[in-house]
Amino acid sequence: MSTVLFDAPGPRARRRHRLIAGVSSLLLLAAAYWVYTTFREEGLLTSTVVNDTFQNSNVTFLLEGFVSTLKAAALAIVGSVVFGAVFAIGRLSDHRVLRWPSTIVVEFFRAVPLVLLILGIWYGYKETIGTLMSLVLALTLYNGSVLAEVYRAGINAVPKGQSEASYALGMRKGQVMRMILMPQAVKFMLPAIISQCVIILKDTSLGFIILYPEVVRGAKQVANFVDDGTLLTFGTVAAVFILINYSMSKLAEYLERRLARRGERPIDMKAIESGLGQGAMSGGGGV
Amino acid sequence: MQVLIDNFGQILDGFAKTLWLLLFSGTIAAVLGTILVAMRVSPVAILRFAGTSYINVFRNTPLLLILLIIAFAAPDLGFTYEINNYFNFFFMAATVGLGLYAAAFVCEALRSGINSIPLGQAEAARSIGMTFAQSMRSVILPQAARAVIPPLASTYIALAKNTSVALAIGVTEASFIMKKLNAENAVARWQIFFGFAFGYMVIVAFIASAGALAERSGAKTR
Numbered sequence: 001m002s003t004v005l006f007d008a009p010g011p012r013a014r015r016r017h018r019l020i021a022g023v024s025s026l027l028l029l030a031a032a033y034w035v036y037t038t039f040r041e042e043g044l045l046t047s048t049v050v051n052d053t054f055q056n057s058n059v060t061f062l063l064e065g066f067v068s069t070l071k072a073a074a075l076a077i078v079g080s081v082v083f084g085a086v087f088a089i090g091r092l093s094d095h096r097v098l099r100w101p102s103t104i105v106v107e108f109f110r111a112v113p114l115v116l117l118i119l120g121i122w123y124g125y126k127e128t129i130g131t132l133m134s135l136v137l138a139l140t141l142y143n144g145s146v147l148a149e150v151y152r153a154g155i156n157a158v159p160k161g162q163s164e165a166s167y168a169l170g171m172r173k174g175q176v177m178r179m180i181l182m183p184q185a186v187k188f189m190l191p192a193i194i195s196q197c198v199i200i201l202k203d204t205s206l207g208f209i210i211l212y213p214e215v216v217r218g219a220k221q222v223a224n225f226v227d228d229g230t231l232l233t234f235g236t237v238a239a240v241f242i243l244i245n246y247s248m249s250k251l252a253e254y255l256e257r258r259l260a261r262r263g264e265r266p267i268d269m270k271a272i273e274s275g276l277g278q279g280a281m282s283g284g285g286g287v
Numbered sequence: 288m289q290v291l292i293d294n295f296g297q298i299l300d301g302f303a304k305t306l307w308l309l310l311f312s313g314t315i316a317a318v319l320g321t322i323l324v325a326m327r328v329s330p331v332a333i334l335r336f337a338g339t340s341y342i343n344v345f346r347n348t349p350l351l352l353i354l355l356i357i358a359f360a361a362p363d364l365g366f367t368y369e370i371n372n373y374f375n376f377f378f379m380a381a382t383v384g385l386g387l388y389a390a391a392f393v394c395e396a397l398r399s400g401i402n403s404i405p406l407g408q409a410e411a412a413r414s415i416g417m418t419f420a421q422s423m424r425s426v427i428l429p430q431a432a433r434a435v436i437p438p439l440a441s442t443y444i445a446l447a448k449n450t451s452v453a454l455a456i457g458v459t460e461a462s463f464i465m466k467k468l469n470a471e472n473a474v475a476r477w478q479i480f481f482g483f484a485f486g487y488m489v490i491v492a493f494i495a496s497a498g499a500l501a502e503r504s505g506a507k508t509r
Contacts, residue, residue: 003328003406003409004401004404004405004406004408004409004427005328005401005409005423005427006330006419007413007419009330013330017330017331020329020331020334021331021332021333021334024331024333024334024337025333028333028337038364038365039364042363042364042365044363044364108484111484111487111488111491112448112484112487112488113448113449113450113451113462113487114448114451115451115452115454115462116451116462116465116480116483116484116487119462119465119466119469119480120469120476120477120480123469123473123476124476124477124480198347202347202348202349202350203349204349205349205351205352206349206351206452206455208351208455209454209455216349216351216352216355219352219355220355220359223359228363230356230359230360230363231356231360231363231364234352234355234356234359234360235356237352238348238352238353238356241347241348241349241352242343242344242347242348245346245347245348246343246347249343249346249347
C-alpha cells in the first residue's frame with residue numbers, strides 16, 4: 001500500500017513491522033483478557049445477571065422503547081428533509097425578503113446545542129404538542145438546518161453552465177431548480193443526507209432528558225431493576241445502535257466512493273459544519 | 288432579562304463548568320485522536336484494524352449512551368475516581384465519555400487531512416533527493432496541518448455543543464442550570480433559552496474564529 005506517510009518497506013522495515021504487529025497483538029490480547037477478568041471478578045457476566053437482564057418482560061420493554069426511538073427518528077428525518085429543502089431554497093432565493101430570514105433561522109439552529117433546543121421546546125410546548133412532538137420538533141429544527149446547508153452546497157456544486165444553458169432555453173427559475181439543478185444535486189448530497197440520518201437516529205436518544213420513553217430511557221429503567229445488569233443492558237442497546245448506524249454509514253461510504261470513481265466530489269460535511277475551508281468565514285462557523 | 292440578571296452568577300458558574308468539560312475532554316480527544324490516527328494510517332494491519340474498530344464503535348453509539356455507561360456501569364467495575372467536590376465523579380465520567388467520543392471524530396478529521404495530500408507530493412519530494420524526514424517536515428506535514436484545520440474546528444465546535452449532554456448524568460454545566468432556571472421561572476422561559484443559546488454561540492464563535500485565524504496564518508507560509 002502506498003501512502004505519503006512512509007516509503008515502500010524494504011526487508012528490514014518489513015521485519016520491524018512484523019515485530020510491531022506481534023507486540024501490539026499481545027498488548028491487545030492482554031487488554032481484552034484484563035477486561036474479561038474484571039467483568040468476571042465483579043460478577044457482571046454470571047448466568048444470573050444474563051438471565052435477569054434478558055427476562056421476557058425486559059426484552060419486551062426494550063423493544064417497545066426501540067419502536068418509540070424509531071418512530072421519533074422517522075418523523076424527525078421526514079421533518080428535517082422537508083425543513084431543509086424549504087430553507088435551502090429560501091437561502092438560494094434571489095429575493096432578500098426570503099434569503100435573510102432563512103439565513104438567520106438556519107444559522108441560529110445550527111449554533112444552538114440540541115439539548116438546549118429540546119429543553120426549550122419541551123418546557124414551552126409540552127402541554128400543547130406533547131413530549132414526542134417536542135422531541136421531533138427540536139430534532140427537525142436542528143437537523144433540518146444542517147440539511148439546508150447540505151442542499152445548498154449540493155445545488156451550488158452543479159456546474160454553472162447547467163443553469164445558464166437552461167435559462168438560455170427560456171426556462172423559468174422554478175423550472176431550472178426543479179428540472180435541472182435538483183436532480184443533479186441529489187447525487188452529490190445523498191451520502192451527506194444518509195450520514196445525517198445516522199446522526200438523527202443517535203440524537204433521538206436525547207429524548208431521555210425530557211422523559212420520552214425511548215430505548216435508552218428504557219435501558220436505564222431495566223438497569224435500575226437488575227443487580228449488576230447496567231453494563232449488559234446498556235451494552236446491548238449500544239450494539240443495536242452500532243449495527244444499524246454502521247450499515248447506514250457503510251451505505252453512505254459506498255455512494256461516496258461511487259461518486260469519486262466518476263471523478264466527482266461529494267459534499268464535504270465538515271467544511272459545511274465549521275464554515276471554514278472555502279477560505280472564507282461566510283459560514284460564520286455555524287454562528 | 289431580569290431572570291438572567293438575577294441569576295447571573297449561577298449562569299456564569301454553569302458556563303465555567305461547560306468550559307472545564309470542553310478543556311478536559313478536548314485534551315483527551317486530541318491525545319487519543321492522534322494515537323488513533325497513527326494506528327489507522329500505520330503499515331501494521333492489526334493496528335489499523337484496532338483503530339478502525341474503535342472509530343466504528345464510538346462514532347455509531349449515541350453520546351448519551353456512552354456517558355450513561357461510564358457513569359453507571361464504571362462503579363460496578365470498581366472505578367469511582369474524583370478529584371474533589373467540584374470535579375466530582377460525574378464530572379470525570381462526563382469528561383472521559385466526551386473525550387472518548389470526540390477522539391473518534393478528531394481521528395477522522397486528522398485522517399481526512401492526511402488523505403487530502405496527493406501521493407505526488409511525497410514522490411516529488413523524494414525524487415528531488417529529500418530524505419524521508421525532510422519530505423515529512425517541509426512538504427507533507429505543513430500541508431496536512433492546513434488541511435486539518437477546518438474539520439478539526441468543526442469537531443471542537445460539535446464537542447462544545449455536546450458538553451450539554453452531560454446534564455443527563457447530573458453535571459451542573461450550563462444546560463443543567465438552564466433546566467433548573469426553567470423549572471423555577473416558567474414565565475421567563477424564552478429569555479432564559481435565548482440567554483443560554485447566546486452563551487453557547489459565543490463559545491462556538493470563539494472556536495470558529497480561532498480556526499479561521501489558524502487557517503489564515505497557515506496560508507501565508509504557502
